[in-house]
Amino acid sequence: MGSVVKFSAINSKVKALKGKMLKEEEYLELLQGKGFKNSLRILKERTHYGELLKEYDIEKIHRGELEIILDKHYTRIYNKFINYFNGEYRKFIKNLFLRWEIEDLKIIIRGKYIGRTKEEIEKVLIGKDRLNSIDYDYLLSSKNLEELVDRLKGSIYYNALKNLIKDINEKGLFRIETELDFVYFSNIRKELKHLDKENREVISQIIGIEGDLLNLSWIYRGKKYYDITPEELFNYTIYDGYKLSKDNIKKLCYANNIEEFHHIIENTPYGWIYESDDVNNIEKRERELQKKYFNKFLKENKTNFSMVMSYLILYRIEVRDIISIVEQKRYDLDASEGMKYISVTL
Numbered sequence: 001m002g003s004v005v006k007f008s009a010i011n012s013k014v015k016a017l018k019g020k021m022l023k024e025e026e027y028l029e030l031l032q033g034k035g036f037k038n039s040l041r042i043l044k045e046r047t048h049y050g051e052l053l054k055e056y057d058i059e060k061i062h063r064g065e066l067e068i069i070l071d072k073h074y075t076r077i078y079n080k081f082i083n084y085f086n087g088e089y090r091k092f093i094k095n096l097f098l099r100w101e102i103e104d105l106k107i108i109i110r111g112k113y114i115g116r117t118k119e120e121i122e123k124v125l126i127g128k129d130r131l132n133s134i135d136y137d138y139l140l141s142s143k144n145l146e147e148l149v150d151r152l153k154g155s156i157y158y159n160a161l162k163n164l165i166k167d168i169n170e171k172g173l174f175r176i177e178t179e180l181d182f183v184y185f186s187n188i189r190k191e192l193k194h195l196d197k198e199n200r201e202v203i204s205q206i207i208g209i210e211g212d213l214l215n216l217s218w219i220y221r222g223k224k225y226y227d228i229t230p231e232e233l234f235n236y237t238i239y240d241g242y243k244l245s246k247d248n249i250k251k252l253c254y255a256n257n258i259e260e261f262h263h264i265i266e267n268t269p270y271g272w273i274y275e276s277d278d279v280n281n282i283e284k285r286e287r288e289l290q291k292k293y294f295n296k297f298l299k300e301n302k303t304n305f306s307m308v309m310s311y312l313i314l315y316r317i318e319v320r321d322i323i324s325i326v327e328q329k330r331y332d333l334d335a336s337e338g339m340k341y342i343s344v345t346l
Contacts, residue, residue, distance in 0.1 A: 007303040010084040014311045017077070018298060020048040021318055027344045030325050031335040036063065039326050063326055064124070070319045071126040075100060077315065079129065081308055088194040095191045096309070098156075100127035101134065102180045105157065108136075110173055112145050156183055174226060178218050178236045185211055185238045202297075202306045206313075208242025209293055213286050215241060216270060219252050223261060224277075230254040243269045280341050287317045287343035317343060 022030075026047050033039035040061060044053040052073050061069070078097060085093050104127040111121035118140045128136045134155055142148035149165045152158040160179045168176065188207055192200050215237045222228035233253040241249065248268060255261040258277070265271050273285040294310035301307065321342040328338045 006085070006089065007305075007307070010081060011301060011303065011307045013081070013084070014298070014307045015301075018311055018314070021314070022047060022322075024344065027321070027325075027342070028335065030322070031338045031342075033329070036326055036329040039329050040066070043322065063323070063330070066326060067319070067323050068124060068126060070322065074312075074315060074319065075126055075129055078312065079131070081312075082131070092191050092195060092305075093308075094131050095187060097127070097129070097131045098133065098184055098187060101132055102184050103127065104136070105134070105139075106173075106177050106180060108139055109145065109148065109176060112142065112148055113168065113173060156187055172226075174221070174228075175232075175236065181214055182236065182238055185240045189240060199305050202302075202304050203309065204240070205242055206294075206297075206306065206309050208240055209290065210313075211238040211240040212242050212244045212270065213289075214238055215244065215249055216252070216265070216274070217282075217286075219249075220258075220261065220274065220282075223255065224258055283320075284341055284343055287320060290314075291317060291343055 029042050029046065030039050033042050037058065040053075040058040044050050044056075044058055049070075052069065056069070078100075082090065082093060104125045107124060108121055122136075122140060125136065134152065134157070138151055139148055142151055145165055145168065149158065149161050152161065157180065160183050161176060164171075164176050164179060185207065188203075192203060195203070218236060219233050222233045230253045234250055237249050237253070248264075251264050252261055255264055262274060265274050270289070273282055273289065276282065290313060294313050297306040297310040298314075321344060324341045325338060328341065
């Protein structure tokens with residue numbers, strides 16, 4: 001009964017927020033809009049995002065700024081959900097927020113690597129919040145990457161990065177970003193032990209899907225673009241898969257080429273995602289798969305973590321689709337062509 005009391009209010013909140021998400025006709029109108037500014041006007045005047053955008057002059061908003069506005073709105077929604085939880089549940093959902101702290105940490109590291117100023121980096125961060133486990137300002141004031149990593153001592157990130165940072169000029173950022181993803185999943189795995197059996201199982205399934213997709217992306221990109229060795233690919237994979245076994249992952253890592261990768265993956269539940277080598281198409285299909293799973297969780301309306309986690313993932317997908325649509329306006333793609341890049345079937 002405690003679980004019902006704990007989650008019934010948050011499920012009602014999720015349903016209300018889900019009802020505000022973009023409808024098919026709104027997506028179509030955005031796709032048919034002529035030019036970036038017109039699409040922004042449609043978003044502001046004819047969708048629920050009007051409330052969010054009312055304080056902005058759309059004539060002055062560029063594509064990157066729109067993404068930051070939408071992402072920061074996400075973190076505000078996340079904060080509202082925090083207040084529904086207490087005890088181990090509250091601690092767990094705070095740990096889920098590490099996903100966005102990690103994305104910001106990647107941005108800070110990347111910014112320092114390419115020589116951006118503190119101000120340039122700071123304006124594109126989305127997760128600076130009372131939930132943070134790191135001091136953003138302290139990291140941003142670092143003179144270089146070595147000092148930045150040194151300032152992470154005592155955090156969950158330091159041990160993962162202290163050796164990788166030495167080879168960054170030779171090996172680039174890809175390994176560092178993948179290792180940070182690994183840290184996130186490892187931390188969630190530890191926290192799961194403190195939850196009840198029902199929530200452990202449903203959360204393991206949800207993050208398992210994300211883990212599978214990240215593993216596939218890491219292996220595919222590592223083989224196609226970076227010529228990373230099979231041993232290193234396998235060492236950096238995430239343990240928390242859902243439908244990909246350790247044996248599947250190992251075979252994909254040790255595939256001799258992309259053709260063999262495709263041959264192996266076509267016999268898994270994710271084969272259809274990689275039928276094309278077009279990165280945009282792969283990302284679209286990843287979002288389609290996630291929507292299929294997480295809309296199912298919302299329909300089931302169970303009194304556990306599945307509702308809030310599913311909504312938060314679906315909201316992120318909606319933002320990615322919106323950004324994809326407005327990005328297309330820079331290239332004057334028509335609606336039928338634009339459909340190839342978003343996870344919506346009209």
